Amino acid sequence: MSETTRQGASDRDQEDEAVRRAQEERLRKVWAAPKGWRYWSAVNNTEVGVWYTALSFAFMLFAGVLALIMRAQLAVPENNLVTPDFYNQAFTLHGTAMMFLFAVPIFEAVAIILLPQLLGARDLPFPRLSAFGFWCFLIGGVFVCGSIFFGAAPTGGWFMYPPLTTEERFTPGYGADIWLLGLSFIEVASIAAAIELIVGTLKCRPPGMRLNLMPLYAWYVLVVAGMILFAFPPLIAGDILFELERLFDWPFFDPTRGGDPVLWQHLFWIFGHPEVYIVFLPAIALLAMIIPTFAQRPILGYSWIVLAAVGTGFISFGLWVHHMYTTGLPAISLGFFSAASEAVAIPTGVQIFVFLATLMTGRVIYSVPMLFVSGFLAIFVIGGLTGVMVAIAPFDWQAHDTYFVVAHLHYVLIGGMLFPVVAGVFYYWPMISGRKLSDRLGRLAFWLMFVGFNVAFFPMHFSGLAGMPRRVWTYPEALGLELPNLVSTIGAFVFAAGILTIVYDVLRPRGSEPYAKRNPWNAGTLEWLAEMPGENWGVRSVPVITSRYPIWQQPNFIDDVDKGRFYLPDAEEMKRETIVSSVLDGEPEQCLRVPGPSFMPMISAFLTGAVFILATFHYWYATIAFMALATVSIMIWLWRGTAIIPEKPEKDVGRGLKLPLYTSGPISVGWWAMFITMTGDVTAFIGLIFGYYYFFTIHEDFPPPSGAGPGVVWPMVSLGLFLAAWGAAWLALERNRARRIGAARVLMGAGAGAALSAAAVLLWGPFATGLDPASHVYPATVWVLAIWTAAHGAVGALMLLYCLARSLAGRFTSDHDIDIANVTLYWHFMAGTALVTVATLALFPLAA
Amino acid sequence: MRLFGLYGRTQDTLWTLIAAPAIWGVHFLFSYFYAAYRCAPNADIFASIGGTRIVVGIATVAALVLIGLVFRRAWVEWQAKGGTVRHDRDTAEDREHFLEFSTVLLAALSFVAVAFDVMPVLLIGDCR
Structure with missing residues (x-):
């Protein structure tokens, strides 16, 4: 043991460059991503978050191609470019992949990258759980999407209504099983991510970051992860009933034996409607970070945003029946949900006004991210207004299952989610790669997307009102739908060109292009401490926070962080460490050792995935064998990697503070994770x-x-x-x-x-x-x-x-x-x- | 009881923050489930649901009173220290005021949402 490792961090002279260089050497080594093929055993958020994000975008492009095929098929009446069966597979997978493999995972992926940076934490508390979630997502996603190449994809639409999907005579083959089991598996990954993010937000904030100083993004993450915890489990319950009916003929949804297909609709939409907000709120969260930066002022009405996030989080659970207005429920039931569907516009609107007020009172810098923000405002407001229209039951009876609804939901999702996410891509790209994306290409992409989107989807309001049902393979010439459909198809391809422009900009070789300067947008929040290019350790030292925008408001902040004047400036024992703090006031409670690279999450994910895949094809013995193997692998993972007894009870983390290395009960992150897991389980x-x-x-x-x-x-x-x-x-x-x-x-x-x-x-x-x-x-x-x-x-x-x-x-x-x-x-x-x-x-x- | 300001001061937490919307949630689910239960299995859709409307009305009054108490408690405590809307200083007081003010906002939203959500019982008298 060298002299430096025996001393505590408080005794070190951070002004001595040699000391700092030695610390940096150690930190770099401890947090380094593994090399060669072992790279794939990485669990750090800087790797897993990036894989996760890239894979979500890959599924988005895949689902986008399916959409283009559908638009090509619908370009002219009585077309037969693709078969009806393929068309059914295409629209089912398009919706499924966009919702389950892009919209929700992209939230988890981006949060895994951003949250530790925003909280000045070295990593989230359960990096291996994130890695496990990623591998589950990869396996489940490839399994579900890959089925279309064998003509075996589900054909029942993304909400899989029985009896269409429970009876072999309507939908023969394995399609529905692939959907149910593949997605159940991914839902497990989503819940894993939710646990990680809730515990991360509540327990891994830097010292001094009280609830009133938390970045708004973290508030949204907390709300959305909480929503996942209550929204996904009912769908898992539904999946269980559904799969038992398909595999063993247990008649949950079969009216001839007492079942009821409407039960599935309830369970699906108890998930499905909050899902829309699970998708929308994190995208808004990105705007809550971007807008203050480009207005060059703190957000106006911080509490109002918290009101909006929490209020939307709750009320969005009172909307699910508005997808079921046409199922013949009593008017009194519809009335409750219709009212709640309109009430949710209040908190949703509050956020928009807060953003507008912040922009109006600041000095706005126009930039590519801000272009996408303005695109969001325009498109989302239209989607919100048609949303209030379809929230009214009598109107919905007319518009239900028509292209009007297709137009509405795309205005909401593309306006409310994709545009903000693209704004986020342009804004945060320097943090990921150390370089800005091209301004010129960004503007081109924006206009292609904005114009293409409106050309594609605005006419759908009219084709829907003219009577065009959704999910039709083709339409006769006499209906007068040729023109709006042709226009929509042209718009869709223009929109796709915009997306491709961004893909090109992201992937094009940069050669010797210089790195961006640090904090390139002159932002005020912690994630912009990142160096260009970034270091795997996250923050050089875990800062003390006394304001909402520390880079703007705390003097000499970046220098103090860089010189290691805050906590944990070193990795004396060559272990990955971060600080655990209290929920309300961010008082340091523990120095948490987080686990490093391991193949166990990947192995466990593959074995667990095998259980679901084998069950899909009824290989029961193999299913049971793999269930045992998966259990064993998870036990090995836990045995070797969790609740490790440290070599000493406490550690000097700097500035004269000693923190315990081991805690149990409600202080510890593991206890919270169990509590949250079981909350989801009980749901x-x-x-x-x-x-x-x-x-x-x-x-x-x-x-x-x-x-x-x-x-x-x-x-x-x-x-x-x-x-x-x-x-x-x-x-x-x-x-x-x-x-x-x-x-x-x-x-x-x-x-x-x-x-x-x-x-x-x-x-x-x-x-x-x-x-x-x-x-x-x-x-x-x-x-x-x-x-x-x-x-x-x-x-x-x-x-x-x-x-x-x-x-x-x-x-x-x-x-x-x-x-x-x-x-x-x-x-x-x-x-x-x-x-x-x-x-x-x-x-x-x-x-x- | 502290939550409803019936005695003592409350240390605000994330739980007190979500109390009002949680009451909204319980009331909403109760109203929906109770009406659905009374109307099931939809055999006699013209039967009057007067009793159901009264029960939902009582539940609504109860929910509004509880939310009102949460509102009043948070409002009084927030006002006691000046009732400012800036809470961005690094003090336990600012954290407390931030939570109190956010509770006030959420309670107001929940109050409006409860009142708005039950309006159908004023208009709808049977199970059609």
Whole structure:
């Protein structure tokens, strides 16, 4: 050990250039991306974020090509450029890829790049989780998109309504399975990203960055990631029901056996409508960073933006039925949703006015990003206005499933999402590559896109009102739709030329072009500390924040950061480190060691992906084998890479501050991640419970009055065992802390045994009473709830056994108890799940 | 209870910030589910839903009162220290005022949203 590593960071003379150079050497080495083929084991946000972004754009271009094929087919009436079947595949994949493989992932991707920079953090707390999410996204995306090359892509439209998609006679083949399983897999990746981003925003802010000083982008990330957590799980619940119907003929959506296709529409749109805002808000978030820079002033009305973000986040969950106005729901139901659909215009509008006010009170610098911002304003406002029109049920009955809706949704999404994202690409490109994109090409691209977009989509309002339904392969000559369609096609190709201009600008070789100057736009926020070209370590030292725009408002800020006068200027132990702070005031709480490069996330993702892909084609034995392999790989990843006991309890991070290297419970990032994961998990469970009570509402005989259910005794026994396992987990945590390690180990083992028995007994109930899930929706619903809860019990048992093994291996002790602290938290949720399941399955039929 | 300003001062957090919109959410879902439940399975669409409208009305009054209390609590605490709208200093007070003021804004939005969302029960009397 050299002299420098024995000293704390506080004792070092940061004014000595030699000291700084040695620190930089160490930081560079610690944060360096792996070389050669090992490059793909990188997990740092600077690599994963860029891969993620590039891949999202690649899927966008792919989906864009599909759109051009569709427009070519529709250019003239009675065309047969492509077959109807291919056309169906094209529009299904276009919508699917744009929403699931571009619009949502691009948010996660950009946030993975930007968030650590904006928070002055070296990395997000779970870099390997980000990498896992990326590989899941790659596998799932290629699987879903690749299917079209085999003519096997889904054909049911991006919202996959049954019975069109559940019956072989309408949609033969594997298409719907590919959609369901491929996307379920990607949804898991999205939730993983949401967990990473929420914990990152709440716990990885730099010292002093209180909630009122947080960059607005981080507020939006927090809101959107929270929305993902409540929006995606209902779709996962829907996917489970859907796949059980397709694979095993459990009749959730089949009315002849008590099912109801409208249930799918509910579950899909409970996801699908917030999804629109999940897509829109992060794009707006980019504008909240760009606009102050080009107005050269702080944002006006910071609290109002927070109001808008949080308010939209909530109200957007009250809109889902406006996609279902034509399903015959009672007018009173439609009325509630119609009102909420209009109310959401308030917070949405507030953001626009805040932006306009900021621009009007600043000295605006006109630039390419600002061009795209103005394009956003013009296009999005039109989309918002037609949105208020279709929010009104009687108007929607006329416009539903016509090209009017196609026009509306493209105005909203391209105006509200693509234009801001492109503005963001131009704005943030120097941060990624060290160079600005071309101004000239940017202006050309803008005008091609802006004009092309309006030429393509504005006429669709008219073709829609003239009666052109969406998703038609062709149309007869006599309808008078030739002209608007031809114009739309021409516009689409002009628009595509604009996109290609940007692609060219991004990819063209730069040769010896000089790097941009640091902070090229003269911005005020932390991400512009980045050097040109950037360093992998993120920030040279983790700054103390006392303002919203530190580069503008804190004197000598960049120099202080660069000279390492703030925290963590060094990597003495050659470990990747960042600071964990408190939620409200950003008070430093821990020096977190984040894991470095590893192939485990990639291996786990491939093995997990194999499970979904093999299940699609009904290779059951292989599916089960890979499920076991995936579980083992995740265990290895966790065993080797998490909750590592540090070599010393605390570390001097500079400026006289010592921080612990290991924390557990609510201070630690792992506890938060578990809490957030389980919140999402419970939301999916509520989706399934919603299914049960939905059927109860629409059927007189659900549950059947004859008492033909899972019985009372076995479910109650199971509940008792679940509660025993919960108690054992809780007590194990407490005994372990009290240094009664022997007792704690016995409790962990006993808890695992109780959990496995509970799971088995819960399944025994419906088995013993002979409930046949394919016969009617009631037994199917009982089985799905029992299986969900039993599977969670088995996972809970595995967790307890994992803790037991860690304890025996000395990897968790009385003072280092992250493992059992997090597992106990899991068991709190598990106990709630078991309680609700048993109350629903066994007790509710007695009361109903 | 502190959240509704019934006693003591409240330390504002992210949870107090989202209290008002969460009340909006509970009220919205309750109104929708309850009306849907009363109308299901849509066999007799002309039956009057007077009782349902009253129940939703009571729930609405309850939600508005709760949101009103959240608003009043945040407003009073925000005003107590001058009620400024700039909260960009590095102090715990500014953080607190920022959260209080944002709570005021969100409570106002939630109040309007609740009142607006239930207007259909004023007009619609059956399950058509």
